[in-house]
Amino acid sequence: MSKDRLFELRKLLKQYNYEYHTLDKPTIPDSEYDALYRELENLEAMYPEEFDPESVTQHAGYEVLSEFKKVIHDKPMLSLGNVFSYEELKEWAAKIEKIYGKIEYCAEFKIDGLAMNLLYEDGKFVRAVTRGNGIEGEDVTSNVKTIKSIPKTIPYKNRYEIRGEVYMPKMAFERVNHERIVNGEEEFANPRNAAAGSIRQLDSKIAASRGLDGFWYYVPDDINALTHYDSLEYARSLGFKVNENNRLFDNIDEIYDYILKTIDKRHDLPYEIDGMVIKVNRYDIQKELGFTSRVPKWAIAYKFPPEEVRTIIEDIFITVGRTGKCTPNAKLKSVRLQGSTVSYATLHNEDMIKEKDIRINDTVIVRKAGDIIPEVVRSIKEERNGTQIPYVFPDVCPICHSKIYRLKNEAAHYCINNDCPAKVVTGIAHFASRDAMNIDGLGEKRVETFYQNGILKTFEDIYTLHTKRDIILSLEKFAEKSYQNLVDAIEKSKENSMENLLFGLGIRQVGEKASKILSEHFENIDNLMDASVEELENIKDIGGITALAIYDFFHDDSNRAMINSFKLHGLNMKYLGVKKKESVFTNKTCVLTGTLVNYSRNEATRLLESLGAKVSSSVSKKTDYVIYGSEAGSKLDKARQLNVKTLTEEEFIRIINS
Numbered sequence: 001m002s003k004d005r006l007f008e009l010r011k012l013l014k015q016y017n018y019e020y021h022t023l024d025k026p027t028i029p030d031s032e033y034d035a036l037y038r039e040l041e042n043l044e045a046m047y048p049e050e051f052d053p054e055s056v057t058q059h060a061g062y063e064v065l066s067e068f069k070k071v072i073h074d075k076p077m078l079s080l081g082n083v084f085s086y087e088e089l090k091e092w093a094a095k096i097e098k099i100y101g102k103i104e105y106c107a108e109f110k111i112d113g114l115a116m117n118l119l120y121e122d123g124k125f126v127r128a129v130t131r132g133n134g135i136e137g138e139d140v141t142s143n144v145k146t147i148k149s150i151p152k153t154i155p156y157k158n159r160y161e162i163r164g165e166v167y168m169p170k171m172a173f174e175r176v177n178h179e180r181i182v183n184g185e186e187e188f189a190n191p192r193n194a195a196a197g198s199i200r201q202l203d204s205k206i207a208a209s210r211g212l213d214g215f216w217y218y219v220p221d222d223i224n225a226l227t228h229y230d231s232l233e234y235a236r237s238l239g240f241k242v243n244e245n246n247r248l249f250d251n252i253d254e255i256y257d258y259i260l261k262t263i264d265k266r267h268d269l270p271y272e273i274d275g276m277v278i279k280v281n282r283y284d285i286q287k288e289l290g291f292t293s294r295v296p297k298w299a300i301a302y303k304f305p306p307e308e309v310r311t312i313i314e315d316i317f318i319t320v321g322r323t324g325k326c327t328p329n330a331k332l333k334s335v336r337l338q339g340s341t342v343s344y345a346t347l348h349n350e351d352m353i354k355e356k357d358i359r360i361n362d363t364v365i366v367r368k369a370g371d372i373i374p375e376v377v378r379s380i381k382e383e384r385n386g387t388q389i390p391y392v393f394p395d396v397c398p399i400c401h402s403k404i405y406r407l408k409n410e411a412a413h414y415c416i417n418n419d420c421p422a423k424v425v426t427g428i429a430h431f432a433s434r435d436a437m438n439i440d441g442l443g444e445k446r447v448e449t450f451y452q453n454g455i456l457k458t459f460e461d462i463y464t465l466h467t468k469r470d471i472i473l474s475l476e477k478f479a480e481k482s483y484q485n486l487v488d489a490i491e492k493s494k495e496n497s498m499e500n501l502l503f504g505l506g507i508r509q510v511g512e513k514a515s516k517i518l519s520e521h522f523e524n525i526d527n528l529m530d531a532s533v534e535e536l537e538n539i540k541d542i543g544g545i546t547a548l549a550i551y552d553f554f555h556d557d558s559n560r561a562m563i564n565s566f567k568l569h570g571l572n573m574k575y576l577g578v579k580k581k582e583s584v585f586t587n588k589t590c591v592l593t594g595t596l597v598n599y600s601r602n603e604a605t606r607l608l609e610s611l612g613a614k615v616s617s618s619v620s621k622k623t624d625y626v627i628y629g630s631e632a633g634s635k636l637d638k639a640r641q642l643n644v645k646t647l648t649e650e651e652f653i654r655i656i657n658s
């Protein structure tokens with residue numbers, strides 16, 4: 001019976017899927033799987049009444065999302081504290097063992113991907129949310145659904161939340177990057193970026209094509225186990241992919257041995273790891289140890305040292321950034337480094353090249369700085385054979401050929417021509433970047449193309465791109481859909497809060513933090529434009545040089561004209577305030593007193609405000625909470641007299657983490 005065959009195939013393919021993706025142990029060849037898959041697809045087409053959303057053919061839910069919904073985590077998704085040496089690890093453990101004596105730890109690979117929270121209700125996978133800022137993440141369910149090893153149903157009916165890492169296996173990373181080169185797209189820097197970029201795709205068909213996978217390593221408040229290790233074994237029994245290298249130890253020296261062995265073999269693994277995570281195994285001890293404001297005290301990440309490799313410098317060339325800064329770079333003979341192919345490295349500035357005596361054709365040691373940008377550590381002088389050429393720093397900009405200058409007390413050279421195409425292009429790309437106006441689809445490559453075609457030379461031009469449809473569509477590789485996405489992203493950017501615009505303008509000294517402070521203070525761009533240097537200087541955290549830079553910027557006629565033009569295009573010019581998270585502190589009046597250990601007074605105030613509280617400086621009957629640190633004095637006394645609820649810093653942290 002064909003229908004029987006249909007049910008049989010669904011069951012079979014589900015099993016093969018599990019063996020392939022979860023156990024990494026396929027029992028049939030891919031070609032056979034594909035044939036059975038096609039047979040199932042045909043039968044499903046014959047019997048539409050037997051439609052089943054759980055069928056393997058439905059997992060790739062190729063729907064197109066309009067935007068990601070924001071979701072507030074039930075419990076904050078915290079990060080981990082780091083240690084980098086045996087001594088630091090020992091110290092971390094000693095603090096715990098001082099209280100509890102010898103205890104058991106679970107050591108796990110630290111998977112290099114992006115943290116994800118999965119929610120199951122009534123045995124069904126209902127939601128996947130990214131960590132986001134820890135408090136609030138993005139609902140990326142449709143994309144995560146396409147990860148085949150993630151169970152879509154589990155044999156457990158209670159609400160079940162599990163956290164882990166979505167990652168891109170090394171093989172998939174190679175393939176995806178190869179495809180990107182062929183398509184003339186920018187390569188992903190590493191598998192983590194590639195995974196994050198894939199999860200953030202609005203079209204889940206793209207995420208589905210990226211070969212993502214996941215490991216699951218934490219079940220908050222698991223009622224099914226007394227220890228972390230057992231909770232993961234339980235998760236495994238439910239069908240989750242739990243890393244096979246989790247090990248129990250009761251001795252830090254043995255953990256360190258395991259770390260050293262893992263460092264040795266990390267490159268043979270099919271996925272990237274960047275450290276080891278060590279967790280107190282017993283739940284009751286974990287609970288007692290609790291959390292600091294940012295990280296659990298019961299777990300720590302041992303970060304692996306950056307990897308170093310040898311290669312040859314084939315050439316040295318200069319790139320010009322948004323501020324005109326001229327940075328020397330090395331073109332390298334391509335090498336593999338921490339999971340990606342590296343062909344370029346920064347040489348920082350002229351002094352560094354001189355101090356390290358780095359020459360073209362030198363054999364050099366390269367490593368990744370901050371895990372992303374590779375840098376040249378040193379040259380190996382013994383390997384020189386007479387073909388090495390010392391580098392002469394140029395005196396003109398390689399892009400616009402105007403003279404470049406080295407500023408007093410600075411190591412960098414600058415191109416001071418404001419019309420230098422390199423500065424204009426990187427400046428516009430910065431304006432459109434994620435933390436500024438967040439215009440998806442307007443990265444540096446695209447800005448450069450538009451610039452060269454004469455349709456994008458200023459920030460304001462962004463807001464007339466919708467009138468350039470024909471030109472844009474005539475450009476190579478520009479489809480109607482990407483044009484529409486771009487126009488939509490530009491339109492949406494008009495609603496951004498003032499600090500995004502301010503940061504995007506790229507005023508000297510005005511980074512993200514200063515943009516926020518200024519926006520909070522002045523509330524709209526007009527107030528800021530009219531501010532005197534003195535007024536600016538008096539704002540906490542805004543220094544004299546910054547104040548001058550802001551004043552100069554807004555007293556330049558062309559900049560004022562640009563702001564006017566933004567207004568005409570309908571850009572929001574106001575500070576829209578912090579997004580408030582519902583909590584016990586929402587709409588409550590709080591007073592902070594005494595010295596807090598985990599926060600500065602400002603940080604605590606901002607945190608409370610972000611939770612919707614009003615922070616006041618004096619205690620009255622109307623005060624809802626007084627949060628106190630050490631050496632609290634009269635305010636705490638008054639709160640007690642008035643029967644106002646008081647919270648220690650620890651209690652406060654526990655509430656915000658609960």
Ligand code: IVH
Nearest residue numbers: 078079080108109110111115165217277296
């Ligand atoms: S436990 C409250 N275990 O590393 C405990 N994290 O640098 C939360 N990570 O945010 C995390 N592998 O995204 C844990 N085996 C592992 C991990 C792991 C990778 C990530 C995770 C975390 C980040 C901290």
